[in-house]
Amino acid sequence: xxxTMSPPMPNPISFADQxxxxxxxxxxxxxxxxxxxxxxxxQALALGLPTRRLEAWxxxxxxxxxxxxxxxxxxxxxxxxxxxxxxxxxxxGDMSLAGDIDADxxxxxxxxxxxxxxxxxxxxxxxxxxxxxxxxxxVHLSVAAGAQQSxxxxxxxxxxxxxxxxxxxxAGATLTLFEFYRGExxxxxxxxxxxxxxxxxxxxxxxxxGCAIALTRATLGASAHYGARHVIxxxxxxxxxxxxxxxxxxxHADLSAALLARAGAHQDLTSVIxxxxxxxxxxxxxxxxxxxxxxxxxxxKVVVARDAQRVDAQQQxxxxxxxxxxxxxxxxxxxxxADDVACAHGSTVGALDKDALxxxxxxxxxxxxxxxxxxxxxxxxxxxxLPEGDIAEFIAAHLDANLDLILNTQQEGV
Amino acid sequence: xxxxxxxxNLHARIGDKEILRGLSLTINAGEVHAIMGPNGSxxxxxxxxxxxxxxxxxxxxxxxxxxxxxxxKTPEERACLGMFLAFxxxxxxxxxxxxxxxxxSLNALRRGRGEAEMDAASFLRLVRAKSAELxxxxxxxxxxxxxxxxxxxxxxxxxxxxxxxxxTLAVLDETDxxxxxxxxxxxxxGVNRLRDPSRSFLVITHYQRLLDHITPxxxxxxxxxxxxxxxxxxxxxxxxxxxxxxxNEPAHA
Numbered sequence: 001x002x003x004t005m006s007p008p009m010p011n012p013i014s015f016a017d018q019x020x021x022x023x024x025x026x027x028x029x030x031x032x033x034x035x036x037x038x039x040x041x042x043q044a045l046a047l048g049l050p051t052r053r054l055e056a057w058x059x060x061x062x063x064x065x066x067x068x069x070x071x072x073x074x075x076x077x078x079x080x081x082x083x084x085x086x087x088x089x090x091x092x093g094d095m096s097l098a099g100d101i102d103a104d105x106x107x108x109x110x111x112x113x114x115x116x117x118x119x120x121x122x123x124x125x126x127x128x129x130x131x132x133x134x135x136x137x138x139v140h141l142s143v144a145a146g147a148q149q150s151x152x153x154x155x156x157x158x159x160x161x162x163x164x165x166x167x168x169x170x171a172g173a174t175l176t177l178f179e180f181y182r183g184e185x186x187x188x189x190x191x192x193x194x195x196x197x198x199x200x201x202x203x204x205x206x207x208x209x210g211c212a213i214a215l216t217r218a219t220l221g222a223s224a225h226y227g228a229r230h231v232i233x234x235x236x237x238x239x240x241x242x243x244x245x246x247x248x249x250x251x252h253a254d255l256s257a258a259l260l261a262r263a264g265a266h267q268d269l270t271s272v273i274x275x276x277x278x279x280x281x282x283x284x285x286x287x288x289x290x291x292x293x294x295x296x297x298x299x300x301k302v303v304v305a306r307d308a309q310r311v312d313a314q315q316q317x318x319x320x321x322x323x324x325x326x327x328x329x330x331x332x333x334x335x336x337x338a339d340d341v342a343c344a345h346g347s348t349v350g351a352l353d354k355d356a357l358x359x360x361x362x363x364x365x366x367x368x369x370x371x372x373x374x375x376x377x378x379x380x381x382x383x384x385x386l387p388e389g390d391i392a393e394f395i396a397a398h399l400d401a402n403l404d405l406i407l408n409t410q411q412e413g414v
Numbered sequence: 415x416x417x418x419x420x421x422x423n424l425h426a427r428i429g430d431k432e433i434l435r436g437l438s439l440t441i442n443a444g445e446v447h448a449i450m451g452p453n454g455s456x457x458x459x460x461x462x463x464x465x466x467x468x469x470x471x472x473x474x475x476x477x478x479x480x481x482x483x484x485x486x487k488t489p490e491e492r493a494c495l496g497m498f499l500a501f502x503x504x505x506x507x508x509x510x511x512x513x514x515x516x517x518x519s520l521n522a523l524r525r526g527r528g529e530a531e532m533d534a535a536s537f538l539r540l541v542r543a544k545s546a547e548l549x550x551x552x553x554x555x556x557x558x559x560x561x562x563x564x565x566x567x568x569x570x571x572x573x574x575x576x577x578x579x580x581x582t583l584a585v586l587d588e589t590d591x592x593x594x595x596x597x598x599x600x601x602x603x604g605v606n607r608l609r610d611p612s613r614s615f616l617v618i619t620h621y622q623r624l625l626d627h628i629t630p631x632x633x634x635x636x637x638x639x640x641x642x643x644x645x646x647x648x649x650x651x652x653x654x655x656x657x658x659x660x661x662n663e664p665a666h667a
Contacts, residue, residue, distance in 0.1 A: 354468065355505055358465075358466075359501065359505040360519075361490045362489045362490075362493055362498075362499055364490050364522040364523035364579065366490050373507075373515070373518065376510070377507055377508050379509070380509030
């Protein structure tokens with residue numbers, strides 16, 4: 001597959017300035033919402049981009065990260081995959097669709113009532129206020145009861161785009177949503193996902209390059225299942241946040257993420273899983289690989305409501321630091337108000353096991369390959385559990401390229 | 415004739431602590447040598463230095479392997495030259511299946527020796543045959559490398575690696591530790607099958623019982639970082655009867 005390296009090139013205007021300079025009047029018009037959007041924009045500017053003074057952004061000072069003219073990292077230029085599913089590409093806010101979507105689908109800008117509801121219900125957070133004030137596209141998708149739908153959403157470009165998705169999965173339906181982040185721009189993406197009883201969402205992400213602040217807000221009905229597999233392979237600034245409400249009995253959330261923070265990158269995986277009902281369960285598995293001068297963040301919060309008995313919530317974060325000045329910030333939080341629950345969290349941070357490396361080398365395996373085997377093995381809990389098929393194959397191939405980039409850089413430094 | 419392994423007056427330390435203090439040992443092709451000695455005598459250090467583990471400072475002496483300066487070589491180069499260490503505590507490696515590991519290892523070795531890689535079908539036939547000899551199930555090949563293996567299973571797996579890689583010198587570091595009688599017999603049979611005029615063994619052990627199964631040509635007693643006595647198989651029986659007490663004098667006495 002074609003893999004080319006982009007030379008580092010400074011971005012003349014910082015993303016922060018580009019975001020602050022955006023005006024709804026310069027974006028695709030939503031006539032019924034002009035006033036709401038102007039007001040939201042003023043509110044967003046007053047709030048400002050999040051800084052470390054906000055608890056939720058303590059380790060990811062977005063205002064500072066986005067403020068300096070940023071050198072574009074020498075990323076791997078990943079081609080858009082040819083997958084057997086419809087494909088919507090957002091390039092600097094422009095939307096293009098390839099393939100046929102069986103489910104009820106409309107561009108979000110053609111649903112002003114829905115946007116207005118969202119805008120009026122929730123705008124206290126700057127990220128949401130910016131998103132709704134400056135929204136230039138997104139999908140409204142509704143999968144009918146018992147139906148199956150796969151969809152690829154790809155984000156690309158060099159500029160700034162704010163997208164909002166509203167996704168509804170009816171009872172017993174299954175949606176496989178594959179989000180693919182590439183290019184050199186900044187994307188702020190908010191996805192609202194509701195899953196009715198017995199519905200299933202497989203939410204796979206592959207972040208190849210570019211800056212992204214993504215927030216998924218999922219609400220699950222009884223016996224609904226939300227499975228996230230996020231592979232953050234590249235990207236200078238990445239924050240992928242999941243807020244999952246387990247509202248129906250026996251609802252289950254399964255969140256797995258691999259972060260590969262290359263030199264200079266800042267990658268943040270944040271989750272808030274709220275067990276609002278008895279007999280719900282969740283599992284969170286995070287693997288972070290952090291190279292020199294890079295930082296990875298995992299904030300994982302589990303909330304168990306007062307009457308939510310027999311909840312099972314498991315969370316594990318493991319980080320592998322490849323250099324002395326690699327940094328990992330882990331903040332697990334459990335807020336448990338019920339008394340009959342099984343909740344556990346664990347976190348480890350360490351370097352590559354020298355004894356394991358020696359063991360492999362003593363069997364004739366060259367050091368570089370031995371390191372690769374150990375790192376791949378470390379990530380296997382995430383990468384080996386991707387839903388089988390062309391998405392998994394695509395990710396496996398590009399993950400290898402990203403790993404090679406990390407490990408080769410790493411070897412030069414040794 | 416060049417000795418297969420020639421260790422001359424080897425001195426080695428970890429930090430300020432001198433572990434090997436003038437160890438000399440010569441092993442010729444086809445010979446089986448055993449080193450016995452009390453805890454802390456430097457037996458495991460010797461095996462790690464031969465295999466090329468980091469962290470030891472060689473202050474004096476040399477190690478020749480078929481006339482080649484072994485200490486100059488990386489662990490993987492030593493493996494390609496025919497050196498093999500069966501670990502006392504084999505490592506568990508999550509996320510890497512035993513089969514993938516064995517195939518990567520065998521093919522790395524073949525590449526290192528300038529040979530063609532083995533194709534998947536031939537490799538599968540070979541590994542099935544060798545593992546069956548050791549009473550290993552297919553399941554043990556599919557599982558992650560040594561993860562959740564019992565002590566005995568790990569040691570069988572070490573012998574499996576040895577029988578695939580076909581070294582010219584195999585160092586067995588307390589391969590008998592953690593083995594029950596049946597596992598000890600299986601593992602010993604695996605080693606004995608590999609005995610060959612062109613292959614040598616250095617068996618490191620505390621106890622006589624392994625040497626009941628793997629009969630050595632030469633036995634050495636190691637204490638305080640060097641070899642204090644050498645002899646034939648009768649030496650092991652003497653040690654078993656009398657213990658190491660007579661070799662355990664403090665160095666400064």
